[in-house]
Amino acid sequence: MQAQAESIKAQLDAIAAQSAGMDWTVTLGVLAGLVVLAALVDWLTQRIVRPLVSRAVRVSPTKIDDALLAHGVIKQLSHIAPALVIHFGIALVPNLHETLVQVIGKGAIAYMVLVVAIAISAFLSALNDIYERRPAGHSRPIKGYVQLGKIIVYTIALIGIIAVLIGKSPLVLLGGLGAFAAVLLLVFKDTILSLVASVQIASNDMVRVGDWIEMPSLGVDGDVVDIALHTIKVQNFDKTIVTVPTHRLIEDSVKNWRGMSDSGGRRIKRALYVDQGSVGFLDEAMRRKLGRFALLKSHFERKKAELDEWNAQAPERGAEPVNARRLTNLGCFRAYVTAYLESHPKVDHGKTLMVRQLEPGPTGLPLELYCFAATTEWGAYEAIQADIFDHLLAILPEFGLRLFQQPGGGDLMAGIAALRVPLDAAA
Template identity: 20%
Template sequence: MDIVQAYLQISPDPSIWLVQVFLVVLATVSCNFLLMRLIDLAEKIVARTESIWDDALLEAARIPVRLTVWLLGISIAATLLKQVGPNAFLDLLPELRRVVFIFIGALFLTRLISHLEVNLLDPARVSKPMDQTTAKAVAKLLRLSVIITAVLVALQTLGYSVSGVLAFGGIGGVAVGFASKDLLSNFFGGLMLYLDKPFKVGDWIRSPDRAIEGTVEDIGWRLTRIRTFDKRPLYIPNSMFASIVVENPSRMTNRRISENLGIRYEDGERMAPICSAIRQMLREHPEIDQAQTQIVHFTSYGQSHLEFMVYCLTRTTEWVKYHAVKEDVLLRIMAIVREHGAEFAYPTQTLHLASLPGREASGGPEAAGVQSGMPPR
């Protein structure tokens, strides 16, 4: 700004210095428009490349470049106005300008980190996308580091002692730690989730200990957001995951079909061929994993049926497709049972009536009623 004061002389006549300030603002707007067009042109050129850095740099620089141009324009205009008359606010301009430059640099770095995070997760940009949970954790740590560094540098620029601030933080850390015990426990709980990775964003998880079940949408430093199957958001403090059992069905390798079925007692001689045919069907089914356990055996005598078990595992773990495979297996079992002339059993009771002495010989109405199945009068 000293160069501006050396080469630009402002007239005390308001009709002149207002024009000079207007020209500075006009030049600022023109430079801003020109730089934005140049960035648009550069984005079209780098769109043909496969690098994850060039478009991230350009997109991250768009807003900081615009803010820098406006900051320079406003600073030049304010320096010109300072020559017209003294102003207490204009005296603070150099320190304020340096602080704004620091935060513009921090804004550029945080935007660059965010765009790199998106590029690293995009399968169209990288052959092996980074794990979403890891990428989010690293990006959050880097952004936090940039913000803390920017604040400390800004304080140092304004004349505050950074060592004094750090010393105060060390002394007050104990008090703050006791006051924010739950906050710290949630923070370290989130850190353990990022390190241990019991689940990641997009996984379906459930807890047998608590009424927790749904899809993980976000893992923050304090809360984990889960979307339940009825589409309600569920916010869980991270510290809770250190004391509960979490099941991650998304990482299952197979889904199980386990059914106990029964046929009639009068179809007992058909049990062995039915089980053999079902075993053959499972061995030939394209959606049944042949490397996993398969069980089809007669297991028990029920009260009104002969029970056999069908146990196998599907290749798919997808919920909807699994039910389609299970439906197909059960329909094939039904067809096999019918092909062998058997029927599935349902609860029945057989009542045996012993004839009284002399009733059958006399042929009275009571005996006739029992024989015909009619109730006695």
Template identity: 35%
Template sequence: MEIIKEYVENLIQLCGVSGSAVPVVRHVALVLVTLLLAWLSGVLCKRIIMPLIHKLTARTTADWDDILFNARVLLTACRIVPALVIWQFLPMVFYQFHFVREVLERLTAVYITIMTVRLITVLITSFAQLETSHSSSVRQYIKTFCGVLKIVVIFIAVIVTVAIIFGKSPLSLLAGLGATSAVLMLVFKDTIEGLVAGIRLTSNEMVKKGDWITVPSTTADGIVEEISLTTVKVRNYDNTIVTVSPITLVNGSFQNWKGMQQSSGRRVKRVVYFDFRSVKAVDDDLRNRLVQAGYLSAEDMEGEDANIGLFRKYFEKHLAARKEVNENLTIMVREMEATQCGLPLEFYFFLRDRVWLNYEHQLATIIERVYVTAALFGLKIYEQYPEQ
């Protein structure tokens, strides 16, 4: 830098500048030289170094270097270089103006700090986008860790920036924060709790992207599209987006249908009410009709004295024979406690198809079968009449 300074002074003398104009011309010339070198360094990075790095990463077979050294990362790095050049030349340019030099040095240092933090956060984001061979839960954990790391980096950058502006040591500022920690905890209470809840949510694998969840305290009932440290986005089946805070899921309760989706069947638990007046004793005529229709055999009807008991046996046998019902899981038709709305029968079984649309269609077909065959057993579905 001293060589540049001497060169500028010699050039001024060669131009015939003398007297009181020499300091002014010298400072203007040094400022222009500094700005020119800063501009040239930026052009060098953008026009030569960036394309060179792109060519080198394109030649490799790996994908990680293309993701980490993407255009956004390199462009952010290129914006730091001119500021570094200016910061190095400031003592030489403003060596006679200490106040101006100190102000400009602090402003330049703040800019360098901000751009460095931005570069680090962009690198962390690129790292989180790397495709790994791990499971989705591990990838979600890496994404959560990257989010926490960003917050730590930004917090440190804020401390360093404030220290640069006020000319203090960052350690002294951190020591001073201890006195105001209670106030900060009060102000950022919800943010801190949400952050901790987000970490618990992802680290414990309570919910993952792609899970179907139902949150009773909110209108969320759909597929999880995004999980971050502060929000969980759920796309409902009506295509509306519901944003739920992680603390709501951790402290409250929610239903995750992942276990059902991964199991071998989706449960059906449907209750049908029968009219008490249609429950009658079994006679020979009913037994003969059921045997001739192939619904039940004489052995199946042994020990049953009521038509509703025969109906229970028949429908359990019918459910076990249907191909859409998983016969390896529980199949049960049970009589529940009588109510003023009739005698309830609960149909409990599992359908093989767990897709919502197919599940509803198959369930409707089976329940419609209940309504149709009940009359063959002399049973009537309960219906409330106006006089009742």
């Protein structure tokens, strides 16, 4: 620092010595003329050249140049013209010390480097805008890469400006940055993590704008509205906005519902809990009653042939009903539900469809429906699911079955009333 201070002091002393006894009239006049010329060039560029270019861009059939104009690329580049006048004209000023010429010239170069960096940044934004207009632009965004590109551009510009001002090669500065590598890694830790995550997300097509994702650990349950380098913005279904660091999508578990949306159907997976005490064999009266159901006609025909064949293999089985195979009300209900779903117009018949029994438990025997609604729209899906179970809940008593549920106040009152009648009679 002491050596640099002494160097600056020596240059100032040299300027003062050269200026002693010098007539500055011509020098100031040429400087004023240079400033006026730079201002005139800037006026011509802003008032004539740039409007002509803008008009030509608007009438052109292509849309790329429109994006460049909208993001100010042409406007930024127009600022280079007066800086060029200053840079090349300052050396023509008479009686101006070489140090001042170099300082002003370097300042003009540094200004042009900054302007070019801003123009390149605007150009990258224009490229992102053009890309997002394409069909793939919303599903595979490049906004994160654009932001990374801007960081690289401004970093290079900063190094270039410093190198110009101190008169050193940029390679020398880059070599010196090695000593600060640990500090840089600490400062740009989130950027590096986000960059790696963005590359993995894009290459593996993990998340797109518009996807419905769930991350319970972060309170995320909604649609992705924006993907950037550092953050991903999600609008939950309660209209709240959650901002998630990009690298958390790699570190945490993410449930993406895009597969459901792309398939055109949404799964219905819900069970009816049947009271196991109501399950029994069909007697003839129940058989005739259920024979009225059109959906069970083929089931009865198929089962009759199957049971007759099985029982005929050992005639002694038919002597006692307990030794023979017989139909049950639960089996018939399961067949009815399957046939009902297969004939339902709003159930996707091209996907998995089954009605299965799960393990019995203290809350009854679960009879699970597993199928897919022929829509992914939330409201329509809920309506289809509700209509199916409305019908099944209403039709289930026809099979002599009961649903299991915890006793409520009405059940308790009915039980107490039933106990009171014998007690009153005994009294």
